[in-house]
Amino acid sequence: MKISIDEIKFIKELYPRFELDNETVNAYRNAIDKLPPITISRNKILIDGYHRLTAYRLEGRKEIEAKIFDSENEDEIFIEAIKANTKHGKQLSIKEKRNLAKDLYKKMVRLNGASKVKQQDIANILSVSQGTISHWLSDVIEKEKEAEAQEILELYLNCYSQGEIAEKKGLSEATITNKLREAIFNFIKSYKIKDLVSNLQFYNVWRTFGLNEKQLKFPGQLPYDLVENIIYYFTDDPVIEPNLKLSKVVDPMAGSGVVRDVCRNLYRRYLLYDIEPKREDIPIEKNDILKGFPERARGADLVFLDPPYYNLMDNDYPDNEFTESYESFKESMGIVFDNCKEILKRNGKIALILKPMNEKLFDGEWLDMSFDCANIAIKKGYKIIKRISAPLSTQQFNASDVERAKKSKKLLNIHRDIIIFEKI
Numbered sequence: 001m002k003i004s005i006d007e008i009k010f011i012k013e014l015y016p017r018f019e020l021d022n023e024t025v026n027a028y029r030n031a032i033d034k035l036p037p038i039t040i041s042r043n044k045i046l047i048d049g050y051h052r053l054t055a056y057r058l059e060g061r062k063e064i065e066a067k068i069f070d071s072e073n074e075d076e077i078f079i080e081a082i083k084a085n086t087k088h089g090k091q092l093s094i095k096e097k098r099n100l101a102k103d104l105y106k107k108m109v110r111l112n113g114a115s116k117v118k119q120q121d122i123a124n125i126l127s128v129s130q131g132t133i134s135h136w137l138s139d140v141i142e143k144e145k146e147a148e149a150q151e152i153l154e155l156y157l158n159c160y161s162q163g164e165i166a167e168k169k170g171l172s173e174a175t176i177t178n179k180l181r182e183a184i185f186n187f188i189k190s191y192k193i194k195d196l197v198s199n200l201q202f203y204n205v206w207r208t209f210g211l212n213e214k215q216l217k218f219p220g221q222l223p224y225d226l227v228e229n230i231i232y233y234f235t236d237d238p239v240i241e242p243n244l245k246l247s248k249v250v251d252p253m254a255g256s257g258v259v260r261d262v263c264r265n266l267y268r269r270y271l272l273y274d275i276e277p278k279r280e281d282i283p284i285e286k287n288d289i290l291k292g293f294p295e296r297a298r299g300a301d302l303v304f305l306d307p308p309y310y311n312l313m314d315n316d317y318p319d320n321e322f323t324e325s326y327e328s329f330k331e332s333m334g335i336v337f338d339n340c341k342e343i344l345k346r347n348g349k350i351a352l353i354l355k356p357m358n359e360k361l362f363d364g365e366w367l368d369m370s371f372d373c374a375n376i377a378i379k380k381g382y383k384i385i386k387r388i389s390a391p392l393s394t395q396q397f398n399a400s401d402v403e404r405a406k407k408s409k410k411l412l413n414i415h416r417d418i419i420i421f422e423k424i
Contacts, residue, residue: 345423
């Protein structure tokens, strides 16, 4: 039966998949009309098919074919979701199965009683041997501690305060602080931050970065390596002495969430916002930057700002003031600079990614968005501390574009600016 996509509820705690696999979603988008139905519960909680559902959303579909699992019990839904994800589609990894084993055991005990739960039953559901299950459950306490430490770190990276984490986990704030200090100390001891940046740049003209093959295809997507260099150079590395300190990055136009991926890798705290979030598996909060920021965004060290390039991709973005006209674009950027100033620390920074361009590919007025936005920012109380050239790939143009440019004596534009502003 057909179900409206907006009616389907995704409850992360009831779904066995830990991370979205971008390559799988991209493959599903290419075969969108041949995908099997997803499975949902009677109360429309997603049981099986998150990659398919994500593909449908990204393709702009409003309905999806679904099978109904005849239950509303959350433990039954969780168990059915694991069964489904071990049978077909993107298979659960061994790591995912191992992490699920304990939760599966606890939920089966709750449903059936401990005396009726056999390790072989759990092994059958997870499609592993009984010996494997026995081994996994034998050291579950140690793994619980590791998982708890990782969850505490993830919450802290996502800008939960130590007090909020303590309340959420039922632990003292001192315990949370100690666990965080230990995790970050181990990170600092194990890695040189610069060695984690895969394509570190050393000059102010950067190489042409391509999209990482594991990145989710997304309108206006920035290459991971480009984002990584910006965050590496314009935020501070983590420290634990004299006090625990991690830089805080706010992304008001988060899109696919690549800023989160970089921040997790480099141990920066992050907050993601978007006017129309497309992913539910990562913490992107719905927010319109033109109306300001939530209170918890205050104290930002860096605002990562990758706005729509006026009308360049207006069909891929929801109707908004950035794409309505060039005047409204500039007015909107003025509001953005004002709103960013409210949340930035003193000497906090904005990393603005923009490109100058013709109003149309070959014709129309030359719109120097970088220059115009720089002037707006200066009037709003910022100073420019760095300007970087980050060229776009020539592959954005096809052969006919190149031939047309040659005949009309036009230069095709691959210029892109990264401008770093500092709050005065």
